[in-house]
Amino acid sequence: MRSVFNKTLLEIAKKDKRINMVLADIGYGEIEPFAQAFPDRFINVGVAEQNMTGVACGIAMEGNIAITYSIANFPTLRCLEQIRNDVCYHNVNVKIVIIGGGLAYGALGVSHQSTEDLAIMRALPDMVVVAPADFVEAEAATYAMIEHQGPVYYRCGYKKEPPLHQGRIDFKFGKGLIAKEGKDITLIGTGTITYHAYQAAELLKKQGINARVVSMHTVKPIDKDLIIDCAKNTGGIVTVEEHQITGGLGGAVAEVLSEAGVSIPFKRIGLQDSYVHIVGSHDWLLDKFGFSPENIAKTAKGLIK
Amino acid sequence: MLTKKQICDFEYLAVKIRADAVMMTNLQHSGHVGSSLSMADLLVVLFEKVLNVAPKNPKGPNRDRFILSKGHAAAGLYSIMAEKGFFPKDWLETYYCDNGKLCGHISHHVPGVEFSTGSLGHGLPVTVGMALDGKRKGKKHRVFCLMSDGDCNEGSTWEAIMLAAQHKLDNLVAIVDYNKVQALGFSKDVINLEPFAEKMNLFGWAVKEIDGHNFEQILDSLSIIPFVKGKPSFLIAHTVKGKGISCMENTVASHYKCVADDKLEDAYKELGV
Numbered sequence A: 001m002r003s004v005f006n007k008t009l010l011e012i013a014k015k016d017k018r019i020n021m022v023l024a025d026i027g028y029g030e031i032e033p034f035a036q037a038f039p040d041r042f043i044n045v046g047v048a049e050q051n052m053t054g055v056a057c058g059i060a061m062e063g064n065i066a067i068t069y070s071i072a073n074f075p076t077l078r079c080l081e082q083i084r085n086d087v088c089y090h091n092v093n094v095k096i097v098i099i100g101g102g103l104a105y106g107a108l109g110v111s112h113q114s115t116e117d118l119a120i121m122r123a124l125p126d127m128v129v130v131a132p133a134d135f136v137e138a139e140a141a142t143y144a145m146i147e148h149q150g151p152v153y154y155r156c157g158y159k160k161e162p163p164l165h166q167g168r169i170d171f172k173f174g175k176g177l178i179a180k181e182g183k184d185i186t187l188i189g190t191g192t193i194t195y196h197a198y199q200a201a202e203l204l205k206k207q208g209i210n211a212r213v214v215s216m217h218t219v220k221p222i223d224k225d226l227i228i229d230c231a232k233n234t235g236g237i238v239t240v241e242e243h244q245i246t247g248g249l250g251g252a253v254a255e256v257l258s259e260a261g262v263s264i265p266f267k268r269i270g271l272q273d274s275y276v277h278i279v280g281s282h283d284w285l286l287d288k289f290g291f292s293p294e295n296i297a298k299t300a301k302g303l304i305k
Numbered sequence B: 001m002l003t004k005k006q007i008c009d010f011e012y013l014a015v016k017i018r019a020d021a022v023m024m025t026n027l028q029h030s031g032h033v034g035s036s037l038s039m040a041d042l043l044v045v046l047f048e049k050v051l052n053v054a055p056k057n058p059k060g061p062n063r064d065r066f067i068l069s070k071g072h073a074a075a076g077l078y079s080i081m082a083e084k085g086f087f088p089k090d091w092l093e094t095y096y097c098d099n100g101k102l103c104g105h106i107s108h109h110v111p112g113v114e115f116s117t118g119s120l121g122h123g124l125p126v127t128v129g130m131a132l133d134g135k136r137k138g139k140k141h142r143v144f145c146l147m148s149d150g151d152c153n154e155g156s157t158w159e160a161i162m163l164a165a166q167h168k169l170d171n172l173v174a175i176v177d178y179n180k181v182q183a184l185g186f187s188k189d190v191i192n193l194e195p196f197a198e199k200m201n202l203f204g205w206a207v208k209e210i211d212g213h214n215f216e217q218i219l220d221s222l223s224i225i226p227f228v229k230g231k232p233s234f235l236i237a238h239t240v241k242g243k244g245i246s247c248m249e250n251t252v253a254s255h256y257k258c259v260a261d262d263k264l265e266d267a268y269k270e271l272g273v
């Protein structure tokens, strides 16, 4: 997915001269085409994320669009105050892109696992929070991010994720996408883990359960109408996020449901308020922490009874 | 060279800034009066002689950019900006008040204020971004950042210092209101910045060191920018925290306090208003 993002951005940047990339010494093997094509719109500030964000803000305030880009938590947590005070409070055109959300960098360890980002970014006023599920969403989200006036947080996958959607999609910030129709229950995912929700729906189908699958690519602003529609027309919701269960997608969906006075069977799948204290690859960790299609299907089935 | 008349005018303005800062911080018994008092003379020269800014056209593309990184000294900056006509003078009396026009730390919601600060270490990175963009686009305007010595404790400030030199941003001027006092003590006892000038030279900046209360020295130092072609400029302005009001001068308390009600009259008398 990161290649899709970088290629798309390069295409957009050929026409839109406002686009600047501001890096903190991360992006090897991906950012070189941009750096070579637009040396005057590219800067590597060195290993200094606070400065990356402040410099990006200064560049954006001069009428540009500045993209900060790094892996996992690097462009969010170290420089959270710069994102809040400089970028969001001034509502400037800085786009924060991370490669490898959730457990994507598995065996690299906790420092490289971005598992609180959705909650933290979602708490910031004027911030859009987006996590594309597959390549077509990633491409569309890149265009939407550049078109959007103001800060955007973009959580990008880092490898060759399978396609969730067949054919064209109508991608808009704040509008979830139904990847599969169903009437018995809804599985709502965000980001690349949504594909596991889709696989879970396939498993459920074999057991006679028809699950709807929603890609909630925009965690903020969240698609309230779609959530309420899922509650009313499918009777139950399971959220799936590669993230702590507090404050992210599941939290956002729960807020919508409870404020709407909708009481339905509901379950959040995510990390259970814990860091990853074991060692393993992305896929292995996903299984260990309950993200396997089998476990998602089992959780959904448990809600229906 | 400044004429006697100019020096007289500058003194008048500096007194006005100091008196306003005393008045404003006393309104709701807020703090940071010492931080406004120490930079008052710098502000006078900047706004009277150095900065190319237009109160009636505060967003003009060719304006010099000026960021106050020590945002807690908002009262002083608001005073001179009101004097220059960026906004009505009666806004000053609403400082820190309910439904007021001016909050305790400098805010971009006020016309002419380039950037909001309040947490230290944020100003210089943003000015580096602005200066970099200006340079790449061949713009002629300059970018100024007025910092405190406390600002120079922050890692982000040093990240920006290194980057500015790396990219030879000679359209950037950092001015330190070096009043030697920070929130919990004297800077020499907290984080000693000395040898400050030498350090900044080694970091690749062109450095000047002046008396930050001497109008001639301030003006001379800023009359030619950059100090050295191809290097960002660093002006270390030696100042006195709380300058002009003896009960405040060179005290740590002046970082937190205002001039108390029962000392107001004496303070104004000392300032000569």
Ligand SMILES: [Mg+2]
Pocket (backbone or CB within 6 Å): B148, B149, B150, B177, B178, B179, B180, B181, B182
């Ligand atoms: Mg100080």
